[in-house]
Amino acid sequence: MVSTMADNTKKFITCDELKKHTKPEDLWISIQGKVYNVTDWSKIHPGGDIPLLNLAGQDVTDAFIAFHPGTAWKYLDNYFTGYYLEDFKVSEVSKDYRKLANEFSRSGLFEKKGHGVIYSLCFVSMLLCAVFYCALFCNSFGAHMLSASLLGLAWMQVAYLGHDSGHYQIMKTRGFNKLIQILAGNCLTGISIAWWKWTHNAHHIACNSLDYDPDLQHLPMLAVSSTLFQSIQSQFYGRQLTFDSVSRFFISYQHMTYYPVMCVARVNLYLQTFLLLFSKRKIPDRALNILGILVFWTWFPLLVAFLPNWTERVLYVLVSFAVTSIQHVQFTLNHFAADVYVGPPKGDNWFEKQTSGTIDISCSSYMDWFFGGLQFQLEHHLFPRLPRCHLRNISPLVQELCKKHNLPYVSLSFYEANKYTLKTLRTAAMEARNFTSPVPRNLLWEAVNTHG
Known part of the structure; x- marks a missing residue:
C-alpha cells in the first residue's frame, strides 16, 4: 500500500516531452527512467559536452553504464528533476547487455588491469x-x-x-x-x-x-x-x-x-x-x-x-x-x-x-x-x-x-x-x-x- 502511494506521488513526463530538452541551455537525459537536467554538468563533464548533446532528450542508460564506473551513480541525484519517464521500456538486448556488464563489474574485471601497462612502458622505453x-x-x-x-x-x-x-x-x-x-x-x-x-x-x-x-x-x-x-x-x-x-x-x-x-x-x-x-x-x-x-x-x-x-x-x-x-x-x-x-x-x-x-x-x-x-x-x-x-x-x-x-x-x-x-x-x-x-x-x- 505504501509502495502504491509512493508511485502515485511520482511525476511523469513522456518521451516526446523529454525530446524537447536537447539544447545546450536546456539539456535533459534519462537514466533508468529517471530524468536528469545536465545543462550545467555538460559544461564540466570530464568527457566533454559532445556525448551529452548527442544523446540529449533520450534515455541513455546503456551508454552511461558503458562509460562510467559504479561510483558515478551517486552523483546523479544532484541533477534529478523529480520526473520519471512515463513510457520507459527496456529492450531484451539492453537487459542482457546490462546483466553482462554487471557480471563483469561484480567480478572486478574493470579494476583488474594486469601487468600490460608495465610491459608496454618497458617495451616503449627499450624502443x-x-x-x-x-x-x-x-x-x-x-x-x-x-x-x-x-x-x-x-x-x-x-x-x-x-x-x-x-x-x-x-x-x-x-x-x-x-x-x-x-x-x-x-x-x-x-x-x-x-x-x-x-x-x-x-x-x-x-x-x-x-x-x-x-x-x-x-x-x-x-x-x-x-x-x-x-x-x-x-x-x-x-x-x-x-x-x-x-x-x-x-x-x-x-x-x-x-x-x-x-x-x-x-x-x-x-x-x-x-x-x-x-x-x-x-x-x-x-x-x-x-x-x-x-x-x-x-x-x-x-x-x-x-x-x-x-x-x-x-x-x-x-x-x-x-x-x-x-x-x-x-x-x-x-x-x-x-x-x-x-x-x-x-x-x-x-x-x-x-x-x-x-x-x-x-x-x-x-x-x-x-x-x-x-x-x-x-x-x-x-x-x-x-x-x-x-x-x-x-x-x-x-x-x-x-x-x-x-x-x-x-x-x-x-x-x-x-x-x-x-x-x-x-x-x-x-x-x-x-x-x-x-x-x-x-x-x-x-x-x-x-x-x-
Missing part, C-alpha cells in the same frame, strides 16, 4: 633507447632508417597506452593518469590528448554516423558512403562537409590512394591538434597540452637535425610516418567497411549500433601487443572501460549475446579486412564517378556481393 642510439651514435644509413622504423613502432605502442589511459585509469591516481596522457600523447607523439578525447568520445557515442562521427568525416580525401556526396552537415565540426569537384576527383581514386594517404595521415593529426589547442573552444588543461606539444616539437626536430644530410632527414620522417601508418590503417579497418547511418545516435538501440558499426580483426594471441587490444573492436566499444587484457576472454560472451539477438558480429583477418575496406572505398569511388548508379544500402554487403 626509444634503440631509436636514439641508432640515430645519434651510428653512422650508417641502415642504422638511421632502422631508428626511424623503431620510432614509428614506438609511436604505435605509445598511442595504445594513451588510448588506455583515456578510457580507464592505468595509473594509481588521476594525477599520474593525466601525466601519462600528456607524456604519451603530447610529449612523445605530438598529438594532443585533449584533441583525442574530444574526437574519440564523440566517435564512441555516435559510432559510424556519417554526420556525428568525426572518424568518418575525411572529405576531400576519403568517403565511405555516397551519402557524403550530398554535402551533409557535420554536427561534430559544425560545418558543411562540402563535396565539390576537388573532393570528387580525390574520392574517385581513393581505393588507389588509400595507403599513400595513410602514410602521411599523421600530418593531419598534427594540424588538427594545433587547430584545436589554439581555437576559442574551451579546452581542459590547455596550457599543459600546449607545453607537451612544445616538448615534442623540440626533441623530434633536434633528433632529425642530428642526421648527416637532408636526404636522410626527409627519409627518416617519411619512414617513421610510414611505419605508424599501419596503425592508421588498423583504426580504419575497424569501421570503414561496416554499416553507416545518418543522424544522431539513439539511446534505445545503442548496443545494436555498436555491433553494426564495428568490425573485429581476428589474430593469434601473440599478436595482441601489436594491435593494442583494439582488434577486439566490438568488445571495446561495448565495454570501453574494460582493460585490454580481458577483451580476448570476453569475446565468446559477446559473440553469444549477438547470436542470441540475431545481431552482426563481424570478425575478419587482417588481410580480409583490408580487402573489404578497399572494396568499400572502390564502391564509393565508382559512385563518385557515376551519379546515376543506385546508392548502396550496406557497403560491406555491396563489397562482398558486387565486387567479389
Whole structure:
C-alpha cells in the first residue's frame, strides 16, 4: 500500500516531452527512467559536452553504464528533476547487455588491469633507447632508417597506452593518469590528448554516423558512403562537409590512394591538434597540452637535425610516418567497411549500433601487443572501460549475446579486412564517378556481393 502511494506521488513526463530538452541551455537525459537536467554538468563533464548533446532528450542508460564506473551513480541525484519517464521500456538486448556488464563489474574485471601497462612502458622505453642510439651514435644509413622504423613502432605502442589511459585509469591516481596522457600523447607523439578525447568520445557515442562521427568525416580525401556526396552537415565540426569537384576527383581514386594517404595521415593529426589547442573552444588543461606539444616539437626536430644530410632527414620522417601508418590503417579497418547511418545516435538501440558499426580483426594471441587490444573492436566499444587484457576472454560472451539477438558480429583477418575496406572505398569511388548508379544500402554487403 505504501509502495502504491509512493508511485502515485511520482511525476511523469513522456518521451516526446523529454525530446524537447536537447539544447545546450536546456539539456535533459534519462537514466533508468529517471530524468536528469545536465545543462550545467555538460559544461564540466570530464568527457566533454559532445556525448551529452548527442544523446540529449533520450534515455541513455546503456551508454552511461558503458562509460562510467559504479561510483558515478551517486552523483546523479544532484541533477534529478523529480520526473520519471512515463513510457520507459527496456529492450531484451539492453537487459542482457546490462546483466553482462554487471557480471563483469561484480567480478572486478574493470579494476583488474594486469601487468600490460608495465610491459608496454618497458617495451616503449627499450624502443626509444634503440631509436636514439641508432640515430645519434651510428653512422650508417641502415642504422638511421632502422631508428626511424623503431620510432614509428614506438609511436604505435605509445598511442595504445594513451588510448588506455583515456578510457580507464592505468595509473594509481588521476594525477599520474593525466601525466601519462600528456607524456604519451603530447610529449612523445605530438598529438594532443585533449584533441583525442574530444574526437574519440564523440566517435564512441555516435559510432559510424556519417554526420556525428568525426572518424568518418575525411572529405576531400576519403568517403565511405555516397551519402557524403550530398554535402551533409557535420554536427561534430559544425560545418558543411562540402563535396565539390576537388573532393570528387580525390574520392574517385581513393581505393588507389588509400595507403599513400595513410602514410602521411599523421600530418593531419598534427594540424588538427594545433587547430584545436589554439581555437576559442574551451579546452581542459590547455596550457599543459600546449607545453607537451612544445616538448615534442623540440626533441623530434633536434633528433632529425642530428642526421648527416637532408636526404636522410626527409627519409627518416617519411619512414617513421610510414611505419605508424599501419596503425592508421588498423583504426580504419575497424569501421570503414561496416554499416553507416545518418543522424544522431539513439539511446534505445545503442548496443545494436555498436555491433553494426564495428568490425573485429581476428589474430593469434601473440599478436595482441601489436594491435593494442583494439582488434577486439566490438568488445571495446561495448565495454570501453574494460582493460585490454580481458577483451580476448570476453569475446565468446559477446559473440553469444549477438547470436542470441540475431545481431552482426563481424570478425575478419587482417588481410580480409583490408580487402573489404578497399572494396568499400572502390564502391564509393565508382559512385563518385557515376551519379546515376543506385546508392548502396550496406557497403560491406555491396563489397562482398558486387565486387567479389
